[in-house]
Amino acid sequence: MIAREIKPDILSLVAIDWDRRLFDQLVPLPEGTTYNSYLIRGSKKTALIDTVYPPNTAEYLACLKKAGLRKLDYIVSNHAEQDHSGSIPAVLKQFPEAKVVTNARCRELIADSMPVPADRFIEIKEGDTLSLGNKTLSFYSTPWVHWPDTMVTYLAEDKILFTCDFFGSHLASSDLFAIDERRVYSAAKRYYAEIMMPFRVHIQKHLKKLAPLAIDCIAPGHGPVYQRPAFILDLYKQWAVAPPRREVVIPYVSMYSDTTQMVGYLIDRLMERGLSVLPFNMVGGDPGRFAASLVEASTVVFATPAVLAGPHPDIVSAAYLMNALRPKVKLVATIGSFGWGGNVISKKIEELLAGLKTQVEFLKPVLIKGLPSAEDYKSLDALIEAIAAANQTL
Numbered sequence: 001m002i003a004r005e006i007k008p009d010i011l012s013l014v015a016i017d018w019d020r021r022l023f024d025q026l027v028p029l030p031e032g033t034t035y036n037s038y039l040i041r042g043s044k045k046t047a048l049i050d051t052v053y054p055p056n057t058a059e060y061l062a063c064l065k066k067a068g069l070r071k072l073d074y075i076v077s078n079h080a081e082q083d084h085s086g087s088i089p090a091v092l093k094q095f096p097e098a099k100v101v102t103n104a105r106c107r108e109l110i111a112d113s114m115p116v117p118a119d120r121f122i123e124i125k126e127g128d129t130l131s132l133g134n135k136t137l138s139f140y141s142t143p144w145v146h147w148p149d150t151m152v153t154y155l156a157e158d159k160i161l162f163t164c165d166f167f168g169s170h171l172a173s174s175d176l177f178a179i180d181e182r183r184v185y186s187a188a189k190r191y192y193a194e195i196m197m198p199f200r201v202h203i204q205k206h207l208k209k210l211a212p213l214a215i216d217c218i219a220p221g222h223g224p225v226y227q228r229p230a231f232i233l234d235l236y237k238q239w240a241v242a243p244p245r246r247e248v249v250i251p252y253v254s255m256y257s258d259t260t261q262m263v264g265y266l267i268d269r270l271m272e273r274g275l276s277v278l279p280f281n282m283v284g285g286d287p288g289r290f291a292a293s294l295v296e297a298s299t300v301v302f303a304t305p306a307v308l309a310g311p312h313p314d315i316v317s318a319a320y321l322m323n324a325l326r327p328k329v330k331l332v333a334t335i336g337s338f339g340w341g342g343n344v345i346s347k348k349i350e351e352l353l354a355g356l357k358t359q360v361e362f363l364k365p366v367l368i369k370g371l372p373s374a375e376d377y378k379s380l381d382a383l384i385e386a387i388a389a390a391n392q393t394l
C-alpha cells in the first residue's frame, strides 16, 4: 500500500484487493475491489476518513507510519461495515489520543461488532462541523446507502466529499483517479445495481441534499477518486432518478430448445421495433451482470421451461434477486414451454415479484406446450406488440 496525495495535505491510502472475487459471500467481484482511507492534515489537527478491511490492517498501519503520521486526533467513520471500520481498534491502539467521530447509529453498530470503548467516541449530528485548524469537516446524514448509519463528510476548504460506499465502485486499479471513465462506468454501474439500487428513493433525496455543496472531488470508499464529480453524479441521476429506458431484459433458461426458440423470436421482433434487448442465459450466469442490466430497463421477460410445475430454479433466483434489488422496471412478462403442468409458472414469478407489484404491470404470459406452433407465435406477436406499445409511452 502507498499513500498518494489527492490535494495538498490530503492523502489517499488504498488497500487494493486484486484477488477478492466475492463480497459478503454474495456479490461477485470480477475486478476485485479497494478499501480507501484518507488522511487529512490540518494546521492544528489530523484526521483519518474511514479505515480499511481488517486483513489489510498491518499494511495500513505501516503505510500511516511511512507517511510520517505520529499523532492522530480523529478517525471519522462514515459507515460501520467492517471493510471501512474494521481497522479502527488497531488504529486506536496505535494512536491512544485518537477519537472515533461518527453518528449515533454508526457508533452503536461499531460498538456491537468490535472492541471500541465508549470514551473513544465523539458523536456528531447532521450539519455538525469539526475544525482541523485550516480545514473544516462537516457531516451529512445519508442513511440507507446502504446501511442505516451511512453518512458523508465534506471538507469545505478543498471542496472534497468523502462518501464511503456511496458513489463507489468495486474496481481494483492502480489508478488513483477515475481517468479511465469507460472502465469505471461499468464497475460503478454494477456496484450501484448490487448495493445501491434497492435504496433508489433514498438516493434521490440524498442527491437533492448534496446538490448545494460545491464539490471539486468525490473520494469514495471503494474504487478510484472522481476528479470530475459530474461524471458519477450525472450517472446516479440517470440511474436513480430518470425514467427507465426502452430496454428489454430477458433472463432465460431452456432445456430442449423450445424456450430458446421463443426467446430468439422475441429478440428479433423487439429489435425490429427499435428496442434494446439484453438476453441472459441464467444457467451459470453472472448475477452481477444481470443486476446491472436491470438498472435502466423498462421491461423484463422471464423465459423458462417448467420444472416440477414451476419456473426453473435459476429463473426463480433471477426473479427473487430482481424483487430484492427494486429496479425501476415497469413491465414484466413470462414466456416458456412446458411438457405438463406448467400453467402456474407465471403465477409463481408474480408471487416472487410481490415487492414490485405497485410499480409493475404484468403482461399476459405466453406459456406453451412443447415446441411453439403457428398459434403460439401469434400469442408471442401479441406480447411483443404490448411491450412495444407500452415502451412508446415511456
Ligand code: FEO
Pocket: 079, 081, 082, 083, 084, 146, 147, 165, 221, 222
Ligand atoms: Fe457497506 Fe463497503 O461497505
